[in-house]
Amino acid sequence: MRIAERRRLPVRPGRSRSGSLLPILAILVALLVALTLRQPDFLSPPSLMSFLGRSAPIILLAAGQYFVIVAGEFDLSVGSLVTAQVVVAARLIDSEPSRTWPVILLLLAFGAAVGLANGLITTRLRVPSFITTLGMYLILVGAVYLWSDGAPKGGLAEEFRRFGRRAFEDVPLLGRIPYALLVLLVVAGLAALLTRSDFGQTLVAVGGNPRTAELSGVRVRSVKTAAFVLSGLSAAVAAILIGGYSGVSFQAGAGLEFGAITAVVLGGVALGGGRGSVVGAMLGALTLETLFTLMNFYGVSGALRSTVQGAIILLALAVSSVRSVSR
Amino acid sequence: MRSSIAALAVGALVALAGCATDEPTGTTPSASAGTAAPGTGEQSTFFEQAAYDAELALLGATPAGPSDKPWEQVLNPAMVETAKFKKPGPYKICFSNAGLNNPWRQVGFKTMQAEVETHGSHIRQFLHVDAEGKDQKQIADINDLLGKGCHALIVSPNTTATLTPAVEAACRKGLPVIVFDRGVDSTCPVTFINPIGGYGFGHVSAEFVGRRMKPGGKVLALRILPGVDVLETRWAAAKVAFDKAGVDLVGVEFTDGDPAKTKKIVNDYIQRYGTIDGVWMDAGAVAVAAVEAFLDAGRPVPPINGEDQLDFLKLWKEKKLTAIAPTYPTYQWRTPIIAALRILNGEPVSSPWKLPQPTITQDNLDRYLDPGMPPLHYAMCGCADLPGYPQRWK
Numbered sequence: 001m002r003i004a005e006r007r008r009l010p011v012r013p014g015r016s017r018s019g020s021l022l023p024i025l026a027i028l029v030a031l032l033v034a035l036t037l038r039q040p041d042f043l044s045p046p047s048l049m050s051f052l053g054r055s056a057p058i059i060l061l062a063a064g065q066y067f068v069i070v071a072g073e074f075d076l077s078v079g080s081l082v083t084a085q086v087v088v089a090a091r092l093i094d095s096e097p098s099r100t101w102p103v104i105l106l107l108l109a110f111g112a113a114v115g116l117a118n119g120l121i122t123t124r125l126r127v128p129s130f131i132t133t134l135g136m137y138l139i140l141v142g143a144v145y146l147w148s149d150g151a152p153k154g155g156l157a158e159e160f161r162r163f164g165r166r167a168f169e170d171v172p173l174l175g176r177i178p179y180a181l182l183v184l185l186v187v188a189g190l191a192a193l194l195t196r197s198d199f200g201q202t203l204v205a206v207g208g209n210p211r212t213a214e215l216s217g218v219r220v221r222s223v224k225t226a227a228f229v230l231s232g233l234s235a236a237v238a239a240i241l242i243g244g245y246s247g248v249s250f251q252a253g254a255g256l257e258f259g260a261i262t263a264v265v266l267g268g269v270a271l272g273g274g275r276g277s278v279v280g281a282m283l284g285a286l287t288l289e290t291l292f293t294l295m296n297f298y299g300v301s302g303a304l305r306s307t308v309q310g311a312i313i314l315l316a317l318a319v320s321s322v323r324s325v326s327r
Numbered sequence: 328m329r330s331s332i333a334a335l336a337v338g339a340l341v342a343l344a345g346c347a348t349d350e351p352t353g354t355t356p357s358a359s360a361g362t363a364a365p366g367t368g369e370q371s372t373f374f375e376q377a378a379y380d381a382e383l384a385l386l387g388a389t390p391a392g393p394s395d396k397p398w399e400q401v402l403n404p405a406m407v408e409t410a411k412f413k414k415p416g417p418y419k420i421c422f423s424n425a426g427l428n429n430p431w432r433q434v435g436f437k438t439m440q441a442e443v444e445t446h447g448s449h450i451r452q453f454l455h456v457d458a459e460g461k462d463q464k465q466i467a468d469i470n471d472l473l474g475k476g477c478h479a480l481i482v483s484p485n486t487t488a489t490l491t492p493a494v495e496a497a498c499r500k501g502l503p504v505i506v507f508d509r510g511v512d513s514t515c516p517v518t519f520i521n522p523i524g525g526y527g528f529g530h531v532s533a534e535f536v537g538r539r540m541k542p543g544g545k546v547l548a549l550r551i552l553p554g555v556d557v558l559e560t561r562w563a564a565a566k567v568a569f570d571k572a573g574v575d576l577v578g579v580e581f582t583d584g585d586p587a588k589t590k591k592i593v594n595d596y597i598q599r600y601g602t603i604d605g606v607w608m609d610a611g612a613v614a615v616a617a618v619e620a621f622l623d624a625g626r627p628v629p630p631i632n633g634e635d636q637l638d639f640l641k642l643w644k645e646k647k648l649t650a651i652a653p654t655y656p657t658y659q660w661r662t663p664i665i666a667a668l669r670i671l672n673g674e675p676v677s678s679p680w681k682l683p684q685p686t687i688t689q690d691n692l693d694r695y696l697d698p699g700m701p702p703l704h705y706a707m708c709g710c711a712d713l714p715g716y717p718q719r720w721k
Contacts, residue, residue: 039598047598050624054591095702151430155638155702165623242587246616251585296595303581 020268020276024283027266031290038297045175053167053178054245055289057082057238060184061256062263062285063191063278064234067227069264072207072273073122073129075228077136078235078260081114082253084140085239087152090248094154103160107236114140115232119225129228137257144250152248164244180241187237188282194230195278203227207273255306262309263288265316288312368579370566373559379567382526390683397683398658398709399665402523404677409517412503413673414478417451420667421477423468425485425509426460430612430636430703434710435660437720441713442661449668462489469493473500479667482516483508487556503670507663509557517670518678520662525560528653529609531686532632533565535651536605537572539630544604547596548579549589549617551610557655561609574605586616593620606631611652614639618648635687635695638702644692652687658709 035042042048061078068075085107092106093099118136122129163183167176194200206213206223214220235253242252267284269276292305385402392400420443427433436455443453454475458465465485470493472480480497482504484490491511497504498515507520536546546569551558562579569576577600582589596603597620608614611634618639621628630649633639635656643650659682669676685707687695695706701721710716 042598050594054594149427149433151428151433152703153701165619246585246587246590247619249584249586251583252587254583254585293595297599 021280021283024267024280024287028283028287028290031287031294035290035294035297038294042293042297045173049167049174049176049178049181051289051293052184053180055286056178056180056184057164057241057245058256058259058263058289059282059285060187060234060238060241061260062267062281063188064231064238065257065260065264066191066267066269066276066278066281067203067230068129069261069269069271069281070207070273070276071203071224071227072210073224073227074133074261075115075118075231076130076133076257076261077114077118077140078231078238079253079256079258080137080140080144081111081232081235082239082242082256083250084144084253085110085236086156086243086248086252087144087148087250089160089239089243090152090156091148091154093157093160095157097157097159100157100159104240107239108233111232111234111236111239112229113232114235115229116225118232119228122228123221123224152250154248156243156248160240161244161247164241164246180245183237183241187234188279191278191282199223199226200278204274207275209274258306258309259288260285262312266312270320271313271317368566368576371559371563373556374563378524378560379526379564382524382564383530385523385681386527386531386684396709397656397685398661400683401677402681402683405679406675407517407678408675409503409670410673412479412517412670414671416449416671418449418478418668418671419452419454419476420450420479420481420664421454421472421475422456422481422663423465423472423483424455424457425465425483427457428460431655431657431705434703434705434708434720435657438657438708438710438713439660439664441710441715441719442664444714446664446668450664458485460485462486465490466493469497473497473502477502478671479503479505481505481507481663481667482511484511485509487511503667505663505666505670507659518666518676518680520659520666520680520682522654522656522659522682522684524684525557526564527684528655529561529564529566530568531653532561532651533568533607534572536607536630536632537569537574539649540572540574540604542573544574545577545600545602546574546605546607547577547593547603548607549582549592549609549613550579551584551612552581558609565607565609569607577603582613584610584612586613589613589616590620590623593617594624597621597624597626602626603629605629608632610634611636611639615642618642618646622646635706636702637697637700637704637706640687640692640696640706641698641702644696650689654685654687654705654707656682656684656707656709657705658682658707661709661713 064078065075088110089103089107092103114136118133121127121132163179167178169176171177202218202223206218206220210220263285264281265271266287267276267280267282269281291308295304388402390400390402391404424436427436443450454477456468456472458468462485469482480502482494484494484506487510491513494504494506494511495513495515504516505518505520506516510519510521548565550562578596580592582592606617606629608617614631614633615638618628618631628646628648632651632653635652635654639652642648662680662682666676666680687706700717704720708720710720
C-alpha cells in the first residue's frame, strides 16, 4: 500500500505525450545523419527498404512489450516464445505449402495463450511478472528442446517464408516494399489506435497507479492480462517474420526480449509503468537498430551490442529516477 | 520502494542480457583492423604445425579398404592386436553419447542405430545413453554403464579433457573402449575413430574460395563461435590458405550458428563494401542464410563453401552457385559398431582409425543430392544401403 502513497496520482492522458517523443526523434535523426555521412546511399530506397524490412520484427516486439511495461510489468518470455514458434512452425509445416495459413492461425493462438498464461499467473497468483515470464522463458526453452530432441526438424515452406523474406517488386520511387514492412505498418496502426482507446488509457493509468485505478473501478487484473496477451500476439507475428527472414533455427529468438525492453526504455517509456507511448517504443526499436547499423559501418565489433543494450537500460533508469525525484 | 524494485529488476535484466545473448568476446579483426595489419591477423592459438602438415598429407593419401564403403576404409592403417578381447556373442554394446543436440548428431545417431540393425542377432542389446551436451552427466553415464554388463563401450566425448578420466576408468575395467568424433587425452581406448579433421576441412574450402578471385579480393569469413577445437582448426587452416592466396579478409564474424544473425551480418557487409568476392564458413549450418542474403539483395552469390547438408546442396544446384562442400562425414557413426564387433571377434583394427573425408564438388554434386531428403539431412551419411532408408532419416 505504501507504493500507492509514494507515487503521484493518475496520469493525465495526453500530458507530455508528444513532448516525450522529441528526445527519441532527436537521437534517431542524429544517428541517421551520422549514418549518411559514413554511407551516403544508406537512405537510398532499396537500402532503406531492406533495413526497415529486417527491423520489422524487433519493432513489433517493442510494441508488444510497450503494453506490458506501461502497465507496470515485464515480459521476458518473448524471445523464447519466438524460438518456440519458429521451431513449431517448421515441424508442423514440414515444407508443405498448403499448411501455411492453418499454422499461422495456430501460431497466433499459441502466442495469445502464452500471454494469457503469463497474465493470469502474474495477476491471479500474484507472482511478480519478472519471475513469471522468466519461468515461462525457461519452460519454453525446455519444452522446445524436449519436443524437437535438441535439433529443429522439418522446414518452412516458401509460402510461409515470403512474409519475412519477399517484397512487392518494382514499386515506383521506392523500388521494392518488403511484406514485413507492410505487416509492421498495419500492426503499428492498430497499436496506435489501441493506445488511444479507453483500453490504452486505462493501461497507462494502471501502470501509473494501480491502487487508484482499482479504486476508480478499473479491473486492473484483466487489463494487465490483456497487455500480456498483446505481447504474446506481437511475438507470434514477429516469429512469422523472423522465420520467414532466416528460416528455421534454434536461435531464432535469442536475446530478443532484451532488445525489445531496451527499445521500449529508449523510446521514453518508464520502467515501472505509467508513462510513455507506443510510437515512442517503436521509434526506440528503430533507433536501436539504426545504432547497431551505425556501429557496423564504423567497424565496431558486434560483440559490443549487448553491452550497449545494458548501458541504455541502466541510463534510462537513471534518467527516469532523476526525473521522478525532481518532480 | 517501487523504484527499488524496478532497480532490482533492471539489475537482474542486465545480468541476464550479458549471459543470455552469449556474444563471443574474442577478437574480431574488423574492417579498420584489417586494412592496418597485413595478412589476416593472428593465428589461432589452437594451430599446431605438425598436426596441420599431417592432415594435409592425409588429404592426398589413398585409403585401404572397400572403396564403396568409406566408413570401413582407413587412411595409413596401423593395426593393433585385439585377441585378448575375443568373446563369444551375441554382444551387448553400450554407447555413451555426448548429445543429440544438433542435426549432425541426429543424422549420425540414426545411422548408427541402422548399422546396429544390420548385424541382427550378433548384437543382443544396444544401450544408448544421451549426455545432453553435459560433461557431468556423461561422466556419470559412463560410470553407470560400467555396471551394466557391457561387452564393449563406445564413447563420443562431450569435451576432451574433462571426459578423459572417465574413459580411463572404463579402460581399467578391462572392456574394450572405442572413442569416436571428438577424442580423449589417453591411449587407453582400443581405437579412436574420426575423419581427417578440421585442418583438412579448412584447407580444402579456403583454397577453393581463395583461388576464385584476384589477389586482394574481398573475403568474408563466418565462424560459429570461438574456442572449439574442431572449428578453430578449420579456421587456422583457412587462414594459412587465405594468406597464401593474398586475399583481403574484410571481416571475421561469429554467427552463433544463427541464420538470422548470419543474414544480417552478410547484409551489413554487402552494404559496407558493395561487393564481396568470396565467403568462407567454418561450418555449413548457416551457409543457406549467407547465400540468401546475396539473393535477397539482388547480388550475384560469390564463391562460397558450405557443408553436406541437403538445404545447401539443393540451393547450390538450383542457383548454380560456385561452391564446394568439404564434409565431416556422418558415416563415421557406422564405424564404431563395426569396430566393436571386430574387436570382440579378436580381429585386428587400426588405431587410430582415420576415415577418409570426401569433398562434394560441382562434379559429384548430383551423386550426393537426393531431393527427397529433408533440408537438415547430411548427404555424407553413407546410409543409403541401411535398413529403413530413407524413411528413418526423414
